[in-house]
Amino acid sequence: MEEKRKGEIFKGLAKIVGDDYVSMDREDILPYTRDEVSQALKVYDADFVVMPGSVEEIQEIMRFANQYKVPVYPYAFGVSISSAAVPRRGGMMLVTRRLDKILEINEETMTATVEPGVTWSKLYHEAKKCRLEPLGLGGGPHSGSLVGNFVLGGGNTGGIDMNEEVACEVVLPNGEIMWTGSAGMKGLEKLNPWCRVAWGMNLTGLFHGSMGMLGIVTKVIRRLYPLRDFEERLQIGFDEFEHCLNGTKEFVKLGICKQVYGLNRPQAAMIAADSEILGKPKEYEKFEETFPAFLVVCKISCYSQAQVDVYKGLIEAAAKPYGGRFVQYEGNTQAALNELWDGSSMVSIRYMRHNPHLMCFAMLPPSMLPGLREITKKILNQLDYKLTTFSGKELEYPRCWFSPWERNESYLFEQEIEFNPADKESVEKFRKFMGIHYDESFKYGSAQIAAAFLRRAEPLMWPGYMRIIRTLKKELDPNGIMSPAQVFKDI
Amino acid sequence: MEEVGNYGHYSNLEELQDKVYKCVKCGACRVALRQSLPSCPSGTKFGFDSYYALGRMELARSLVEGELEWSEKIATRFYRCTMCGTCDAHCSYALGVFRPLEILMTVRRELVKRGLGPLPGHRPVVDSMREYKNPFLQPAGKRGKLIKGKKVAPDKEVLFFVGCAFEFDPTSQFIAKATAGILDKAKVKWGTLEDEEICCGAPVFDIGCEDAFAALAQENLAKINALNVKTIVTSCPGCSHIMKLQWTRYGELRPKVMHISEFASQLLREKRLSVTKEFKKKVTLHDPCWLGRYTGTFEEPRDILRAIPGIELVEMERIRQEGYCCGAGGGAMIAFPEWAAENAASRLEEGLSVGAEAMVIPSCPECYLNFDIALHGYAGAVKLFQQVWEKTPVAMRFLGVAGKLASPFLKRRKKIDIELIDETQLLDQVTG
Numbered sequence: 018m019e020e021k022r023k024g025e026i027f028k029g030l031a032k033i034v035g036d037d038y039v040s041m042d043r044e045d046i047l048p049y050t051r052d053e054v055s056q057a058l059k060v061y062d063a064d065f066v067v068m069p070g071s072v073e074e075i076q077e078i079m080r081f082a083n084q085y086k087v088p089v090y091p092y093a094f095g096v097s098i099s100s101a102a103v104p105r106r107g108g109m110m111l112v113t114r115r116l117d118k119i120l121e122i123n124e125e126t127m128t129a130t131v132e133p134g135v136t137w138s139k140l141y142h143e144a145k146k147c148r149l150e151p152l153g154l155g156g157g158p159h160s161g162s163l164v165g166n167f168v169l170g171g172g173n174t175g176g177i178d179m180n181e182e183v184a185c186e187v188v189l190p191n192g193e194i195m196w197t198g199s200a201g202m203k204g205l206e207k208l209n210p211w212c213r214v215a216w217g218m219n220l221t222g223l224f225h226g227s228m229g230m231l232g233i234v235t236k237v238i239r240r241l242y243p244l245r246d247f248e249e250r251l252q253i254g255f256d257e258f259e260h261c262l263n264g265t266k267e268f269v270k271l272g273i274c275k276q277v278y279g280l281n282r283p284q285a286a287m288i289a290a291d292s293e294i295l296g297k298p299k300e301y302e303k304f305e306e307t308f309p310a311f312l313v314v315c316k317i318s319c320y321s322q323a324q325v326d327v328y329k330g331l332i333e334a335a336a337k338p339y340g341g342r343f344v345q346y347e348g349n350t351q352a353a354l355n356e357l358w359d360g361s362s363m364v365s366i367r368y369m370r371h372n373p374h375l376m377c378f379a380m381l382p383p384s385m386l387p388g389l390r391e392i393t394k395k396i397l398n399q400l401d402y403k404l405t406t407f408s409g410k411e412l413e414y415p416r417c418w419f420s421p422w423e424r425n426e427s428y429l430f431e432q433e434i435e436f437n438p439a440d441k442e443s444v445e446k447f448r449k450f451m452g453i454h455y456d457e458s459f460k461y462g463s464a465q466i467a468a469a470f471l472r473r474a475e476p477l478m479w480p481g482y483m484r485i486i487r488t489l490k491k492e493l494d495p496n497g498i499m500s501p502a503q504v505f506k507d508i
Numbered sequence: 509m510e511e512v513g514n515y516g517h518y519s520n521l522e523e524l525q526d527k528v529y530k531c532v533k534c535g536a537c538r539v540a541l542r543q544s545l546p547s548c549p550s551g552t553k554f555g556f557d558s559y560y561a562l563g564r565m566e567l568a569r570s571l572v573e574g575e576l577e578w579s580e581k582i583a584t585r586f587y588r589c590t591m592c593g594t595c596d597a598h599c600s601y602a603l604g605v606f607r608p609l610e611i612l613m614t615v616r617r618e619l620v621k622r623g624l625g626p627l628p629g630h631r632p633v634v635d636s637m638r639e640y641k642n643p644f645l646q647p648a649g650k651r652g653k654l655i656k657g658k659k660v661a662p663d664k665e666v667l668f669f670v671g672c673a674f675e676f677d678p679t680s681q682f683i684a685k686a687t688a689g690i691l692d693k694a695k696v697k698w699g700t701l702e703d704e705e706i707c708c709g710a711p712v713f714d715i716g717c718e719d720a721f722a723a724l725a726q727e728n729l730a731k732i733n734a735l736n737v738k739t740i741v742t743s744c745p746g747c748s749h750i751m752k753l754q755w756t757r758y759g760e761l762r763p764k765v766m767h768i769s770e771f772a773s774q775l776l777r778e779k780r781l782s783v784t785k786e787f788k789k790k791v792t793l794h795d796p797c798w799l800g801r802y803t804g805t806f807e808e809p810r811d812i813l814r815a816i817p818g819i820e821l822v823e824m825e826r827i828r829q830e831g832y833c834c835g836a837g838g839g840a841m842i843a844f845p846e847w848a849a850e851n852a853a854s855r856l857e858e859g860l861s862v863g864a865e866a867m868v869i870p871s872c873p874e875c876y877l878n879f880d881i882a883l884h885g886y887a888g889a890v891k892l893f894q895q896v897w898e899k900t901p902v903a904m905r906f907l908g909v910a911g912k913l914a915s916p917f918l919k920r921r922k923k924i925d926i927e928l929i930d931e932t933q934l935l936d937q938v939t940g
Binding site for chain 2: 037038040042043044045047048049051052053066068094095096112115136138139142160161291292295362363364366367369370371372373437438439
């Protein structure tokens with residue numbers, strides 16, 4: 018950006034938020050423009066980072082950005098990992114996390130109203146005081162923002178239903194505020210909105226997964242679930258992937274699991290291992306071998322021990338035909354696995370602890386997961402792309418986890434493709450892998466949620482689908498300031 | 509989580525090239541585990557990611573790759589850090605594949621090598637350390653005046669290492685006297701180095717002046733190893749951490765090192781010290797970073813409080829490994845005194861929020877002075893600097909600023925109605 022214009026914009030932003038909350042120093046901007054995966058990708062720069070402290074300041078910034086035609090990339094905590102929150106066309110990183118309140122936990126409607134600066138762990142911690150909890154990321158970083166996850170399109174793993182958000186407040190690109198859901202009637206937002214579709218179309222869904230293209234989400238109302246006296250964690254081991262998936266389908270059909278999530282052996286080991294053995298390959302290998310080929314962890318929520326016993330019996334009966342059996346560990350290993358379900362724990366982040374990697378997402382019916390896994394293996398072999406864990410042993414298949422995303426209709430399946438950013442050859446292979454894998458996944462028929470996939474997917478989308486998105490985008494954001502090129506190449 | 513003080517030491521960032529890539533920006537460094545309360549003083553104050561460990565890791569990576577130049581802006585972002593180690597504790601638990609403290613300290617050392625560190629606010633301390641072997645511009649002859657007639661002799665089992673702050677800072681000299689009182693009551697055979705004591709090196713270590721630190725470490729090792737003592741007791745966790753974990757990089761230290769809370773707790777267990785009075789108060793305990801997180805000393809200060817009848821201990825949420833820094837460390841109190849005091853104020857308010865009437869500090873001169881500033885303004889700091897730094901133009905400029913800072917700070921801060929208690933003094937008062 019030309020210096021004079023940059024200076025004017027800086028002054029304008031400083032007038033809105035104050036000198037302490039805007040910077041054009043590269044040293045301040047750079048951390049926002051990179052994430053884990055971007056160590057292997059082309060990186061871009063922004064011109065400013067700005068941290069508004071209120072919805073009113075956000076509104077003013079949006080009006081200002083339109084006036085000066087400055088791109089705006091919203092950013093809460095940036096734990097997207099998959100380049101969903103990085104800038105692509107300069108402009109400003111609009112960091113929303115100073116808005117950090119849990120505005121309400123409503124025990125009657127079992128909902129929480131949160132601002133972008135509320136992390137998963139904060140909501141878990143506070144909701145627990147009312148014996149409630151969100152259905153959150155069984156395997157995700159609890160230091161991330163709920164609102165950020167909503168805008169990314171994630172926000173729920175292993176829940177029965179991915180429709181967890183009731184309504185949201187949005188600052189539109191022109192600075193106007195709106196609410197969705199039953200708060201869509203102006204004035205009703207003061208009451209706790211109770212419904213996603215009260216006034217016709219589900220506009221809450223429109224902003225879910227919008228990646229900042231259509232406005233800045235400044236509040237989300239999310240469902241909460243009761244914490245019962247017996248919140249049990251069960252671990253079921255399987256020897257074969259297809260058996261594991263079939264068994265999992267049966268658990269889900271039972272309708273008694275609060276959350277379900279499956280890991281393959283190297284993934285489970287990586288999460289459960291103490292840091293002491295990470296640098297000891299032989300010890301680590303032995304530790305890995307204590308896990309079954311696939312480990313499904315699920316949570317049941319019961320009123321009594323008797324109910325726990327009944328549910329356990331049902332799950333065992335569902336798993337047994339597929340070779341499933343309960344497994345239990347001791348000491349720190351079991352403690353780490355227990356913590357996966359502690360919504361304010363950081364143990365779940367350990368799946369990221371080996372090398373930087375891409376979380377290769379796919380969403381597919383469970384019966385299609387093995388096919389995608391084979392496709393991944395084939396591409397890795399073609400490229401002679403080796404993956405290992407701390408044991409140094411070569412992996413036949415990548416570390417992975419999967420979870421019912423929408424009941425049994427679609428499982429989120431994540432394969433971890435690691436690379437060494439200090440090794441040019443590794444980075445080059447990684448880039449090649451990404452390109453081939455995206456194309457092959459689409460051909461195979463998997464749906465995706467991450468920005469990277471959508472940019473490639475556009476030519477394959479229904480014309481009507483893209484027409485609706487482009488029309489909305491043009492209407493709401495005529496100057497194209499909101500996250501340009503983040504989702505689609507030209508808007 | 510293990511103590512964080514045992515991180516590796518490197519002289520340049522290239523040696524850590526592999527490690528700087530390991531940060532996955534998970535954000536564990538930003539929040540207290542399981543409470544989602546703020547855990548990073550610099551991030552909480554300055555807001556941008558460049559003031560959290562994850563942002564600093566990104567800056568370090570960019571320096572290694574040549575994408576950023578070493579500059580004053582880099583120096584500001586790395587020196588505006590109290591080196592409290594919370595990021596390291598969280599990262600070790602969440603990932604366990606690299607140590608943020610290694611990278612933070614290495615960057616500081618490189619900044620010093622490149623002439624970008626220490627910051628102007630630190631320079632009087634560094635100059636004083638090089639010339640006088642203490643941070644307070646006091647010639648050697650001025651040392652050893654606080655505790656007299658106790659020069660360590662071959663029959664002594666304990667060396668009481670007084671420490672520069674307790675020797676020279678009027679705000680906390682009483683703590684050294686209380687320590688001496690406890691040692692006498694327990695009939696410990698103890699002595700000091702008197703005017704032969706020199707700084708342990710903590711102030712220069714903290715800001716990355718490794719060569720100045722090395723010289724002090726080596727001189728101290730030679731001097732102390734020549735004594736017959738079995739144990740070194742110090743009331744300063746800066747000294748105890750440095751002796752336990754940093755001197756040993758330059759040679760073996762034969763005596764065992766104990767902070768006074770560790771030693772006093774042992775004396776109580778061995779019944780060499782008895783509590784004879786009660787102390788009726790609802791108190792909370794602040795864990796100094798160098799005592800708690802760096803060296804794993806959490807229980808001994810609590811054991812001491814539990815031994816005193818009448819004390820009701822109410823714990824804050826951010827304690828032990830999650831203990832929130834007072835804001836003074838890493839050279840922050842010297843270079844950014846107002847930020848340090850603001851941080852201390854927020855910690856005191858946290859103590860108030862759990863219903864405590866007093867905050868007990870297991871002896872730490874930096875914590876104590878910083879909390880004192882937060883409660884009473886710059887009166888204590890001005891007294892300290894007036895007494896010891898009146899010779900230098902830099903100090904005079906600081907005094908001018910400190911005087912001016914005193915009144916707006918006092919005017920704009922709300923009164924924090926909590927008492928400050930040093931634990932060693934408390935123990936001295938209740939033991940017979």
